[in-house]
Amino acid sequence: MTTGPDRTAPLFWLLFAAGGTASAMLLPAMVFITGIAVPAGWVSENDLVTLFRNPLTRIALVGLVFLFMFHWAHRFRYALVDLGLVRVGKQAWLFYGTALAGTMLAGLAALHL
């Protein structure tokens, strides 16, 4: 009756959970920084450059892009299913592929310095 164990689902669920935790814990503060602290002048353009050029920050940010992207991919894919717009199982690669592309884009940028 069912289609047998789904061998990739656990991976994407774990990534979704990790990304969800990372974004739950850190996203509000990050949004505050770029959304309010920067326009208010509490963080200058120089501060931003220093931040984004720091090697540790770069590694951390690539990690966050990876987690945020895979959290979105999994959750948004199922949101579209629940909205009746996508059939379960179809086009999953579209979302995870985008997440992978985004991660690679971030990684390339981080290495580019």
Place this chain on the structure above:
Amino acid sequence: MTKELTRPLPRTWWLRKAPYFQFMIRELTSLVVFAYALVLIWGLWSAAGTGAFSGLHDFLSSPLSVWLHAVALVLALYHTGTWIALTPKVIVLWRDDEQVDPDFIAGVNAILFLVLSGALLWLVLA
């Protein structure tokens, strides 16, 4: 065997009851997470090579950006709140024959959120 009646679920099912609507908003906060990942990628590319940062900085200083961030902040906090509330459902701990109070689990996660947010803000703003 006479004909059975099927009643398909309309696509607007999530608009019909408050809990269903809140669920859908919660799921759609993932778009904010995605959008912010794009901002981070933008920042990383701006810092790479010649570091044309003024583009990103100008955008972040614009009223449009402030408004978008304000909406994003509300949705991000909604994601945080709903996520913390769900942690006790996944982290189920027992001491002898009593379950560790789910509110305690959620409380620990809430404190973790405050500590991590505070640490990040202090790191960047101080």
Place this chain on the structure above:
Amino acid sequence: MDVTDPTVLEVFRYLPDAETEPRFQRYEITPQETWVVLDALNHIKAEVDPSLSFRWSCRMGICGSCGMMVNGEPKLTCETFIRDYETETITIEPLTHFPVIRDLVINMADFMEKLPTVSPWLIPEEGKPIEEGEYLQTPAQVAQYQRFSLCINCMLCYSACPVYGLDSSFTGPAALALAERYNIDSRDDGMRQRADVVTAHEGIWECTYVGECTQVCPKGVDPAGAIQMLKLSYALDWARSVILPKGHRS
């Protein structure tokens, strides 16, 4: 007995032998203070309209037969008091997400077929002959799974679940909660065996944690919680199998 104000019941009718389309039939009744919706339906059938069909049995919230939609919410009609409704009209429909056979009677075959597929029985690693006595459990061990054992198969959770409403191949809350009930029973070793059905895509992974199943459950089973626990257990099991393939029994 106190007699309350007249109430109107708008009851879903579907009579496939005579009519092709469903309709609502209006019954005006004067319920007693103590009446539940089931009492009103039985009154209608006995005194007003014998043609109305509906399921019920124990009338005390334990058999799970009398589930119906009352003002759009899945309820056990034997536990739903008419006096709790402020509206002049109470709408009664068959449980959603199930095909309707007639009036308020739904076809529950899909659920009945799914239930045994999660192997809802103890699967000990090694059987014990009767002479060796019972499988013993401490109160702490019983407490771990007790909540998930309270399911009365009333299917209100399937009516509340939009995932099931959109895709009837979803295994569903009650069946999956029962799998967890056995997985975490100290006498059971069947987690891997249940994986075939539970970790199929139509199993736990299709659940998006809407959580309404838990809200409507009349016995406090918390199927949503059970499913999240299953996701974590099987995901960690998968991770272990990837990191330590040799140390992992399959």
